[in-house]
Amino acid sequence: MLTQLTVANFAIVKFLELDFAPGMTTITGETGAGKSIAIDALSLCLGGRGEAGMVRPGAERAEISARFDVAAIPAALQWLRSNALDDDEECILRRSISSEGRSRAWINGNPVPLSQLKALGETLISIHGQHAHHGMLHSDTQLALLDQYAGHFNLLKQCQDAYQQWKSLDLQLKQLKEQQEQRQARAQLLEYQVQELDEFALQPGEFEAIEVEHRRLANCGTLLEQSQRALYLLSEGDEVSVQALLQQAISQVDALAGEDPALADITNMLHEGLIQVQESSSELERYRDRLEMDPERFNELENRLSRAMTLARKHMVSAHELAQHHQQLADELADLAGSDEQIEQLGEARDAAREQLAERALKLNKSRQRYARELDKLVTDNLKALAMPHARFQISVEHRADALSPTGADRVQFLVTTNPGQPLQPIAKSASGGELSRIGLAIQVITAKKVATPTLIFDEVDVGISGPTAAVVGRMLRQLGQSTQVFCVTHLPQVAGNGHNHMFVAKQSQGKSTETRMTPLLGEARLQELARLLGGDTITDNTLANARELLVSDTD
Structure with missing residues (x-):
């Protein structure tokens, strides 16, 4: 108050x-x-x-x-x-x-x-x-007055929420469809690129492995020669190899260790060194034996490296990144391929939201119809009290399923007849200025009783x-x-x-x-x-x- x-x-x-x-x-x-x-x-x-x-x-x-x-x-x-x-x-x-x-x-x-x-x-x-009665001539105002009297604000809120959901999904769908042409063009390019990379089929880490093998084959002669030289120095030289010299040193130190136990640790280290040299020689020998000039394999690797670098330049990435780039393009293509399904799903969600809005609008219509009949009688009684003995007031609530809005799907019209035998007509057509004032007042007094606000002002x-x-x-x-x-x-x-x-x-x-x-x-x-x-x-x-x-x- x-x-x-x-x-x-x-x-x-x-x-x-x-x-x-x-x-x-x-x-x-x-x-x-x-x-x-x-x-x-x-x-x-x-x-x-x-x-x-x-x-x-x-x-x-x-x-x-x-x-x-x-x-x-x-x-x-x-x-x-x-x-x-x-x-x-x-x-x-x-x-x-x-x-x-x-x-x-x-x-x-x-x-x-x-x-x-x-x-x-x-x-x-x-x-x-x-001047409120002048605004009452508009259908939107009439709808608001009926809703104010009915007090079904929860139904109105449900309709507003459903309408916003429907419109939001509809906008998303339109935007997705507008982008469809661009996505199709992108998908065509990706299909060509992915197919080209699929045919080459470079696996992750493969380029690095090819580089190593290619380098080994390219230097095979040098590797054989140097491996053989290293083997000769390690073990194959009768008197000058590391192994022969170590064996001689071990014999000398072993003889001395009998005289001085302090040399025992040195003897052990020399024996361990000999074992390391022998194992290294064995590994190097196996490596040398595997080395083999293979011109056919070398050419195969040469071509694959060349093709990889050509594709990398074409896609503007490094050859080391080509396999990863291939996967990224394939993933993007898969996403684009799924956009048609996304459009279909979004369309179904949009249609479901519209159906929900239509259901809520129908509930709102039924509520409006019920309260409109109540208001018809109350306003008619008030008009009779306001020196309009022959007046009859009626609210038309027309449900238009194809005209969904945040307030439902109804068109509300206030109809009145002030003389016997005359049909009901919209108040804008059938009421004089004085009659319109009284109709407005009759409605305002009734709807004001339903307003939750504790203070009412009539100016x-x-x-x-x-x-x-x-x-x-x-x-x-x-x-x-x-x-x-x-x-x-x-x-x-x-x-x-x-x-x-x-x-x-x-x-x-x-x-x-x-x-x-x-x-x-x-x-x-x-x-x-x-x-x-x-x-x-x-x-x-x-x-x-x-x-x-x-x-x-x-x-x-």
Whole structure:
């Protein structure tokens, strides 16, 4: 509930501090006094658009703050807690607009972006403007009003989620198909390259092995000659080989070891050295015996090395990287080959998402049909009470399965007939301006009862009505005020007299400055204001008597 509004240097308001009570509060005033200025200031405090022109001339900035009791508003409490902005059971919104047009906002003393001010404001206040009935002519507005009355927000959220999923998959599928031509061209090139490398079939590590073998065959003569020379030096020379010389040394040291045991370790080392030389000689001999000039094998290796280097240059990689490059191309080709399957799978997922959206849209349609029939009767009854005895209201809910959207697949139309024997027609075609005002009011009062926000504002929604009809409107709004806080800006005494509370707006001029003031009216002052609304500036005993009849007390 809104408990206090403070306005400073806003438009022609120098300073206002207003305390509000529960129930229905009516706001009246002279023409041009700025009856809606408090509503405009409150709208700004709820995240509305701010401009430098809103700042009172001569002031540096406009300041508006609104204090709310949120103890009984679960949605607001949850929002505040989830955004770490809660402060017990009270909430203060504040907005500042500088004369240069710069805007700042706070929630419970914490700086916040306007988006957060708006989001929280939606849980606190719902404003119904005087031109709302004109917006009601649009099918989208009519759909929103029906959904607001039905309150099936979970179904709406499910439809929105399903629609986003469907559209996301559809976009992915389109992008994938657009890339298909490029992938096909790439796949053709890869097929040729992979086939060429498949035919060559170079295995990982093979190029390095070929290089070693090729080098050995290329130097076979030198290797044979040098191996034979090394063998001669190691063991095949009768007197000059390493083996023969070691054996002679061992014989000499063995003889000396008998004289001096300290030479035993040297003898052992010489024996080990002899064994190493013998084993090395055996290995070298086997190596020499394997060496064999093989021109045919050499040519085969020469050709394979040459082909590998040619392919490597063609693919702009080193010959050592060719086998790995071959595998990478093959993997890429396999991925591209799987893209057709991916398109098919994505298409199936897209179709399944659309089917799910269609199912949810159908559930939403059934809910709308049910609540539309309820709303038909309630609005028709309200229209009869608003001096339209022959009026009949009906909501058309047309399900169009091929027109899926985030809000389902329904086209909603408000139909009305105001005279006996006339068929139902869209309200834009069949209702006059005054009738349209009453239809809009009848719908707003009903749907407002379903709104979760605890404060409702009706800004001159009674335009175009008068007399007994105005009294009915007043009673409707008063009844609404029994369960929620209601503000009503009005020029009709029949409506103003139904308020639980009454605020009066006046414009005062002092020298070259003008400012708007807003004060609560009680007792005789309120009676005088109702009389003024009835008869103008000249107040008579008759107008006072009539005003007294219009004044509804809490006991009525």
